[in-house]
Amino acid sequence: MKYIILVLICFVSQYIFAQKNTGELPLPVQKKVDSLFASFDHLNTPGYAIGISKGAKTLYKKGYGSANLDYKIAIETNSAFSIASVSKQFTAACIALLILDGKLTLETPVSKFVPELNKYADTIRIKHLIYNTSGITDYHKLKRPGGKSWVTFNYFDTDECIATSLAVDTLQFKPGDQWDYCNVNFMLLTKVVEEISGLPFSEFAKKRLFEPLGMLNTIINDDATQIVKNRVTPYNPRNARYVEGYKEYGIQLKEEGEYIQHPRISPHYGGSGVISTIDDLLKVER
Template identity: 30%
Template sequence: MIMKREWCSLLLIFCFYNGCWAQFSLSRGGVARLDSVLRRDMGKPGVVLAISSGNELIYEKAMGLASLEWNTPMTSDAVFEAGSVSKQFTAATVLKLIEQKRLSLDDDVRKYVPELPDYGEEITIRHLLTMTSGLRDWRNITYLMGKATFACAYSQSDALEIICRQRELNFAPGTKYSYSNSNYDLLSIIVYRITKEPFVKFSTREVLDPVGFMHAKWRDNALEVVTKKVDSYRFSEAANRYFTQDLLERTHGAAGMLVTAADLIKWSNHWASGKFGETLGKLRETRGRLIDGSEIAYAYGGVRVTNLGRLREVTHSGLVAGYRAWLAYYPEAEVSVACLTNDRSFEIAKVRNIIGELLTGERLAEPKSLVAMSPSQLADLRGIYKGVDHFQCFEIKTDGAVAVIGKDTLGAIAKDTLVSGHTTYILKPEGTIAVHAADEVREYKKVNAYNPTEKDLKALEGRYVNDELSLDLELKVKDGKLVAYRKAHDSMTLNPTYEDGHEAGFYTLSNGLRALFAFTRSRDGHMGLTVSIPRAEHFSFTKH
């Protein structure tokens, strides 16, 4: 009974009756828990957390540093890059055009962007808003090109040129969900082409100004001096210290908003109060639907609509350079939460877990009850798995009595079900594994490990070209390893991973993103190469 009272003392003080949540405030225990997760060691970047109940701000605190170089303390009105939290501002701008009947959810994107290739199936505005278009993510593509977005200042026209150079999709429009920044950067271009005025100008007048922000605005120039904007940082485990993480962004749509935590709370409450109107309010939280009729969490408003216990959660997170952002709204409780940090390594998920526990009374961070796996089950599970209808793979190893993928432990919650964080692995009778992560479900099959001889590697040497990437790769064997050279000083070591019939797969890192190189030899002896990275798959290279 004592333990129960201690746990209840940490909850938000509220009551639930007749299906409605009453106004509540934070208890001392709740405040202490939030303070503890925000508390930063001396010399670390900072974090700001704001929470409102109804329209009342009930928690707003800043901890850590805004600048490591100057040892400047973080303040609650500090300005951050919102990253992908910006998508809901872009979506609101698009929904405004739909409300004004200047645009329709079912309009063909090529009506406004005719330079986009004809993929044989129509891509609509609806597909862009709900991440179901199949478009490759142009930002990830730059990592493979050797000119990653974190190192180059891409403009909106640069983004459009890369998107329109892609001759293939990741999948047919409407058949799957896959997060891609290309969708929202295209939407901002479409707004410009419809309105005949810059996206930033139209969005500011129609969407930002009515809210009455103190600081929030679209970033026009990454080099502009912005009052109270914090620097961003990333922690290097190898060096055991922080480094600055510069931002060179010059695009809008998928990212680009500058905000404070109070701004995000004001934005959330503006929607909650119905000030954008009933039509837009409903559209914003209407979840996408695939061709097979299944509903996904990603909604027309650039937010994810999911459940947190018995509460509905309207949320989105963001990551750009060393900035992380998270905004969530819980309609039944009328609670809005905004968290911003300039530390790329800060785990905002811990904040969400505590918020969830305070709201629902459930210990969300606790693992589900696990079942033991026998030695024979672990032995059967060990091995390399390759995507059945896509181009990624992973290896399951065992560490004592548990299965692991990299550093992540897989816990068995049933004979045929494993979990790691929010990802579920379903072991199917035919021997494949269905991996469920967010709204994505991908199937993998077991393949053999690949242990090539130096002669095998030599047969893969040569020059490979792909014009979608404007990329020439020179493959050479060096010190017993196959190495892909973009330039003499820019190379990737390819690590042999699997073989599947006439296909041999190699994994590597391209500017920090995992890339899969799959070589196939045809019956006439011709060597083919396909390269895939997350959110951008199946780039076919021709050997010269």
Template identity: 30%
Template sequence: MTDLGLLALRRAARRLLAPWDRGESPGATIGLVRDGALALHESAGAASLELGLPIGPETCFRIASVSKQFTCAAILLLEAEGRLSREDAVQRHLPGLPDLGARITLDHLMRNCSGLRDMLELMRFAGTGLGQPATAEQLLDAIGRQRSLNFAPNTRFLYSNSGFLLLGRVVEAAAGEPLATFLERRILAPLGMTRTRHTPSVAEVVPGLATGYFPQGEGFVRAPHGFALGGEGGLVSCVEDLALWDRNFSTGLVGGVALGRALAERVPFGNGRLNLYARGLEVADYRGLRTETHGGLWPGYRTCFLRAPEAGLTVIVIANHGGIDVHQLGHRMLDAAVEGRPGIHPVPALPPRPALEALTGRWLEPESGTTLEIELTADGTPRATQHGLPFTLAPAEDGRLVAQRGAFPFALSLPEDGRLLVETDAGIITSFRRAATEARLPEGLEGAWTCAELDATWTIAPGTEGLVLRVRGPVGSDGPWPVLPIEGDCFRVLTPATLFQGWVDAQAVRDAAGRVAGFLVNGSRARGLRFGRDA
């Protein structure tokens, strides 16, 4: 890279960071790795608003789910030593887990195709959000109460933090030492990642750690988080250390080059379609380039680890500002780095505005009660929301719109004949239609309802503006949560969360006499939860 080329990229990074280049705002840091060397590292914003400390080269952040590839690497290192096999059933190493009626392997966990419900969502539906204290044992209890799955193993993909918490415990059982010790001894120290550490407790003092913030009004508040952290997201790191980890994919200093290949290996589902999720990395195509990427999201922290190995480039973006879209920043930085190279596909254009306007509104898949909201932002960008989490829709080369959201396969076609076709994981296509513009809640929802797999009771009663729900679970309680009509027996429960205003889609289940006897609840990562009326 010439000096002029590097200067242009530095200026591109500064432009991307400009909105947060002020002392009264938290911000972000961007690193660009080229051919194994950190070629560029720019930062903006404050690591601590209270102390007025700027983000700098040595600032550390919670990288959340970017930790997952390290947990997978630990499993693969232990497999190379003969201490376990990726095809082992998880109960072989964790015999206390319940029998869920299907054989779940370690590889299923690494590839997010196990069908296990996500523990963070289970905790939230049982009244305990990320801002409240929860121990590792309580998280394991939430997994252990399950008696069914989202789907049969290796038939679909659905992101699940539960699987990676269990993988971290498998590492400890097979290695005979804490996950933090194994990672430090076998990966971090050999690679010189001296500012990276696994932190099971969020109360632990970590040198150089930026404070995480959420925007609130014209200012910011500290982001609350109280959950114990394991193999799903316990690492604190920085751009320089993640650049050292990225270099290991080509040098193989730890685990040989086979380790990097195994982490990025896609494996087919039972129907033959390739899973986009490899092992702690999502593998996709972007502008004609193969990318290996993962995001991290934790209250007040966001991370994008984006590799484009064919181009010899990796972009690392980390923020301590909960409102920054690091996924978008990472891809814009990659755009700048590959611009003008031969073989790079142009960025597709959005469909005309009238076609986009035809997408807007509420859509319903009536069989499951799943809902989808689509709107256009002020600048005309389409944005979808499912289960309360909004994500930008970007044009794809095949004419469809795809989710700009990590580890979330979602591609929709423009509506035809009043139907909206959405392709998700394993090539599954779901047909949505417009939801009714006026609706009433099903009669008979009032009362107390219990879900054994949550060990929680949802009590629905009149509030000041309609029915509301209060939840009492094994760790905490919450509410009131508004209960809103969708159409017929389909309704929605708003579930305020630390990271976003969530919702679950619910559908009444009726007895032989036609009365509401219970309901099924589907969240983003925990589906098919059954509630029955208390006796």
């Protein structure tokens, strides 16, 4: 998967910087892009939606494969994907809006909005959360209360993740001294947004970010039961590696079949949780 993405980016970049931008990719280039996804371009396999843009111009967009193997629904550019950790940039954008509103700065102590952080001797500031330098231990590195695993088949939410991380009485390092990727940093940022705005994070993001950008099919998925138009079902390959990996998390699977369906039933957000489409994501560049 990483190989495909890297080849796509490198090839298109070479073309874009070598040629004058005419507003779309020439047909030969489109065919080369399509060839990268040819093995996924049928309804018997999970697939991809791609968008290629330069500045405000969309050069190419297309869907490949199936959004749902139960019903063999084709992926389109308006198919709604859970974009996982790419969500973090939108969480940070919400904080940026509040900074522009004059409600806080990068130097503001987070404990002003999340009093539980007062127990730490060193001050965690907004910038430490955004830049992953807080020293907070991420939830999935810790044992989950109750003994269940953190695999998303087992329901958990943002509050449980934060509570698990903040139950640790010491930071891994002094804030600002090191970098350590941490989803809870961005979960805490959603609490800051909610405390300042008085709105659920999903509502703030909708009103202040998604709607102004015209991203009308983008949401914060903070409810596992929510109906999402054109939602894409996630899958993993059903091979020995994945089957054994699931078993390690207490999920017993059959071995026959090509794919493992893996729906998102744990509605944590901030570090993830955004559901969006290629059509909407292309609007961010405009």
